[in-house]
Amino acid sequence: MHNDNIQHPASNIQPKLNIYFTSGIPSLEDTGKIAQLIQNSGADMMEIGIPYSDPVADGPVIQQAHSLALKNGMSIKKLFEQLSEIKDSVTIPKILMGYLNPVLQFGFENFCKKCAEVGVSGLIIPDLPPIEFESQYGKILKKYNLNFTFLVTPETSEERIKYLDSLSSGFLYAVSSSSTTGNENAVLKNENYLNRLASLALKNPVFIGFGIKNKSDFENVTEKAQGGIIGTAFVKILLENEDWEIIGRNFIQNIKN
Template sequence: MNQNNSQASASEMQQKKLNIYFTAGIPNLEDTAEIMKIIQNSGADMMEIGMPYSDPVADGPVIQEAHNLALKNGMTIAKLFSQLKSVKNEIKVPVILMGYINPVLIFGFEKFCEECAHSGVSGLIIPDLPPIEFENNYQSILKKYGLNFTFLVTPETSVERIQYLDSLSSGFLYAVSSSSTTGTEKKEVKNEDYLNRLASLNLKNPVFIGFGIKTKSDFEQLTEKAAGGIIGTAFVKILLENKDWESKGKDFIEGIKN
């Protein structure tokens, strides 16, 4: 009986989805495609690619540093689409673009969505796009190009608003584990009441937990009652700090999944 329960628990753990974030254009401008292949081949279930921006207010120092380096390297949205198209036929896991609304609007929102559709992108996360703006001006364009859109919720988000943002989202709902910037060093990352509340709501979308996941233990704990977890800062740190980031990044992802 205990053995069966243990097997069931292990099987459930294996089914938790791992989403890896990195910032496009680091450590070098042309490394994006190689990093995408590493993420896929190491066992991650999906990936988020950050579009560099000069004022990434929701991000902590590590990802801010990554944004600055990528911009210095010459990364642009047009360059990113070119890189995505170069590996479109090789990447089979979902690819999500994450970034801020201003660069997307400058590029042209519909043109951006059309390029996403041509580049193998399955969805977007734009944290500073207000839901009412999304509903009134952008939702129909995303549907036209078959793109998902994910909203973020936090421990302070009311049940009513969680349900509202879930109704607007498709693909998954991004549950920020704590009210802070990415890469938080706070000890109390796990908020039991919050995670229980999310699990009890019978939401339309699977819930992915993000912010503060750095180890396999973090991943296991935070995804107990969720569909999966998102790791960003810990992976970006590897790209920024290691000359042998290819092997270190591969080992890191495999260590979380296996």
């Protein structure tokens, strides 16, 4: 499995910034432009969301993005066309995040094959059960050299965190709570949880996806983790601002600099 140079940083190495956005918003053809913007603004990697009609793990902002993208005519087929156009120009790791149902409808192996062709480095499918990953899907991902990331929460037992870490590659995704993404009330700096993760000697770097909204949030959560994931705050910019390119670029640069 290739790790796209995501290493365990020593204390002096910058934490990685991973930006999530939903493909097909604000307009259907903006996907490539946004990917380029994320790279050019200094983010280390990106997660590209595959719109789905029932995004249960997502909060209202990202749900709104999913429904707009579907209304715009976004599909997996369309997304692969868009990714093939930016394959050579957007070279930071691109991870696809989506739900299992549309991927199975597309055909799991066919999906992985296309990911490899268009330069996707890994997948996050929150509702793929680890047991099924072990029994059938893991070997397909390996065949196409794709990383796969599992999610853990403060409620996940240490034994299970270690198990999910052993199955994951690329990074382990630590969410702040078992609620939906972008939850205003998520405890941003759950000290016990972050300390517990840091003490477990995991094989993958830990990336925190917590309601991170700004530079100080990012610095807070990455004191003990190797990276931070920003989704809702960035998607909000895309949904609410006509000049999202300028605002989005400033937002990312401000966190990185």
